[in-house]
Amino acid sequence: MKPSQNTSVKATVARRFGEVAQHYRTSAVHAAGEDLAQLVRIADLGGKEVVLDAGCGAGHTALALAPFAARVIAIDLSEAMLAQGQMLAEGRGLGNLTFVQGDVEALTYGDAAFDLTVSRYSAHHWPHPQQALRELHRVLRPGGRLLLGDIVSYDNFVIDTHLQTIELLRDPSHVRDHTIAQWLTMLTEAGFTAQVRLTWPLRLDFTSWTQRMATPPDAVAMLRKLLAHAPTEVQTHLQVEPDGSFTLQGALFEGVRP
Numbered sequence: 001m002k003p004s005q006n007t008s009v010k011a012t013v014a015r016r017f018g019e020v021a022q023h024y025r026t027s028a029v030h031a032a033g034e035d036l037a038q039l040v041r042i043a044d045l046g047g048k049e050v051v052l053d054a055g056c057g058a059g060h061t062a063l064a065l066a067p068f069a070a071r072v073i074a075i076d077l078s079e080a081m082l083a084q085g086q087m088l089a090e091g092r093g094l095g096n097l098t099f100v101q102g103d104v105e106a107l108t109y110g111d112a113a114f115d116l117t118v119s120r121y122s123a124h125h126w127p128h129p130q131q132a133l134r135e136l137h138r139v140l141r142p143g144g145r146l147l148l149g150d151i152v153s154y155d156n157f158v159i160d161t162h163l164q165t166i167e168l169l170r171d172p173s174h175v176r177d178h179t180i181a182q183w184l185t186m187l188t189e190a191g192f193t194a195q196v197r198l199t200w201p202l203r204l205d206f207t208s209w210t211q212r213m214a215t216p217p218d219a220v221a222m223l224r225k226l227l228a229h230a231p232t233e234v235q236t237h238l239q240v241e242p243d244g245s246f247t248l249q250g251a252l253f254e255g256v257r258p
Helices: 003-019 021-025 034-043 060-068 079-092 129-138 157-170 180-189 206-212 217-228 232-237
Strands: 050-054 071-076 097-101 114-120 140-152 193-204 246-256
Touching (some): 050 129, 060 071, 060 114, 079 097, 129 140, 157 232, 180 193, 193 206
Parallel strands (some): 114 140
16 A cells, blocks of 8 residues: 555544544443453453553543553544543543554554553554554563454455445445454564454444444445345345344454564
């Protein structure tokens, strides 16, 4: 991807999520979920750790980890998203949580600055995931860990094509849902010892899914048509329902910096 294209993608991410930031503050998918509870459990913080939440959105993951850490820094491209997270942190009285505008592909922190880095439902917006992973590896101390959770795609080309299409049609800032194998390869190439710690089904209510991103009516109509007329294998794997709701697969990866 050329630099100008990269800038355009990131500008789109910041603009689109700035417009809908309040929706993500109240989104049940992001604010709760068994995957979030399991991420906190797997993080197993002891109260002395410094944590980075990369692509924090409205801050739900950082908020969940902050009570168990010494300090949490949450970064995002969107100032509006950061403001939503700050509002939630103040409401909970969390004084050890700091929200900072930042780019996961160009972190401003020194080497070995963090004990744990996390990212949840953000990585599919990264134009250069390999670069982001190298940065997350760099800022971890030796023995530190990355916990990365996101929607993952399918090895089946037909299902993958439909998934990427509906994702992009709903949200133009979407880059790509990678497969489990692709994530493991990228993590390994970035220097991590990597494994899958958790997988889960994520049911998305069609109306909430499109309203959360303020998807335009014409795109919503096209999404309904694509889901309703998708090949049988797509409808089966995505568990497409009559109202357009469907189920995706999520995965939580752990990468350890040797």
